[in-house]
Amino acid sequence: MPHCETIILAGGFSSRMQGFKPLYPLGNATVLERAVAAFRDAGVERVLVVTGYRAGDLAPAISAANAEPVFNPGYDQGMFTSVQAGVRSLSRDCESFFVLPVDIPLVRPATVARLMDAFHNDASVLYPNFQGERGHPPVLAACLREPILGHTGEGGLRGVLAQEEEQRPERVRDVAVADQAVLLDMDREEQYRRLQARQQGMRVPTPEECEALFHMAATPHHVRGHCRAVSLVARELGRAWRNGGKGDVDLEFIVRAALLHDVGKGSKPHETTGGRMLARAGFEEMGRVVACHGDAHLDGNEPITEAEIVFLADKLVIGEQAVSLDQRFQAALERYGHESEVKQ
The missing domain is CATH 3.90.550.10 (Spore Coat Polysaccharide Biosynthesis Protein SpsA; Chain A)
Structure with missing residues (x-):
């Protein structure tokens, strides 16, 4: 400039x-x-x-x-x-x-x-x-x-x-x-x-800012529906975790990160695309959660954070429908079971 x-x-x-x-x-x-x-x-x-x-x-x-x-x-x-x-x-x-x-x-x-x-x-x-x-x-x-x-x-x-x-x-x-x-x-x-x-609350985008991010990213409407379903599940998981005395997590951060987890869908890898977009908009911390929502690694001694709750919430939703982990595993097996790496 x-x-x-x-x-x-x-x-x-x-x-x-x-x-x-x-x-x-x-x-x-x-x-x-x-x-x-x-x-x-x-x-x-x-x-x-x-x-x-x-x-x-x-x-x-x-x-x-x-x-x-x-x-x-x-x-x-x-x-x-x-x-x-x-x-x-x-x-x-x-x-x-x-x-x-x-x-x-x-x-x-x-x-x-x-x-x-x-x-x-x-x-x-x-x-x-x-x-x-x-x-x-x-x-x-x-x-x-x-x-x-x-x-x-x-x-x-x-x-x-x-x-x-x-x-x-x-x-x-x-x-x-x-x-x-x-x-x-x-x-x-x-x-x-x-x-x-x-x-x-500047670390968390408002609902209106989330809608603006969807619009700027041209996120498909069916993906937005999935994201809203994941955010509802994430809210319940976050409440249960916090109310059970398991740890102090930011519930609004969890809900909005879950809402935006697939904002970059349509680009590959969409996790990285979404994370970068959020970081460029000024939501760096949430961008890191979105960028890693496709996988989670815990060694057993690390505390559960907002990132792991968002990761799990995403695994408990297929389309816009909440499911169990067994249902999610079975759906993945039906979709990818023919691949040699999965069979092994």
């Missing part, structure tokens, strides 16, 4: 919140630090944070996040003035740039990386698209710097991008992502609480 930078907009008043949004805690970091980290972790070397209201309070967090402050003296005139202040501060050799309001802080680095990989010189705007809805952050070509700086402000950045799409629709594109956070902002306290809950 051409040289890319990022503009994070953090100059507003947070008027609908009880406190100052950029400094709200989100896990072990602030909202601002999480927003910056999404780009730094994806390989964006220069991140600008446009400040205004309470700029001095943000300075330590900006420095700690390894970003650069840009003060917008006209912050009280609306967000678009902060967009323009950020654009003025881009490097001369910047060829593309992201724009992200600070109150959309849970975008995955994998999503940023996917947008960077998809951006080419024949594009002017790329939007992350989750399940048919455009989200943040768009990545913009440097050719939009002058239109942004020359814009009167009517419609803000949205107005500039709408005009670009109207005049050059072939240069404005959507990139499908399996990241619901591109749509999740925090204008109100209840939205902040929703983000807090989501941040704690």
Whole structure:
């Protein structure tokens, strides 16, 4: 991708919140630090944070996040003035740039990386698209710097991008992502609480993100039906294991890993394909479980983990029907029994 930078907009008043949004805690970091980290972790070397209201309070967090402050003296005139202040501060050799309001802080680095990989010189705007809805952050070509700086402000950045799409629709594109956070902002306290809950469960894709992954992978519908059946069995196995005091396992992780275990079906080996897809979407741990769901190796002393429960659940379902291990073995024998290796 051409040289890319990022503009994070953090100059507003947070008027609908009880406190100052950029400094709200989100896990072990602030909202601002999480927003910056999404780009730094994806390989964006220069991140600008446009400040205004309470700029001095943000300075330590900006420095700690390894970003650069840009003060917008006209912050009280609306967000678009902060967009323009950020654009003025881009490097001369910047060829593309992201724009992200600070109150959309849970975008995955994998999503940023996917947008960077998809951006080419024949594009002017790329939007992350989750399940048919455009989200943040768009990545913009440097050719939009002058239109942004020359814009009167009517419609803000949205107005500039709408005009670009109207005049050059072939240069404005959507990139499908399996990241619901591109749509999740925090204008109100209840939205902040929703983000807090989501941040704690980031290792597990939401049901909507699972559907997005199926769509992106073009997983056949009959395979999706099998996956849903396996997820139901996996939930019961996980509950039984946990309630029986056998070990502490993450039930939601088990259910979603089982749901996605065959997401790569149609490619060979589908386990590896599915695992890589999940890793590229930002679900690395689940990707490892999916990549090895076709086989399991325990030496008798190792504890049972989520991976083994998903493996077993898959063996207890044929098509969309739950079966016993004996039934599964008999079905496999009927299918492969003629092969010499099986006979031996």
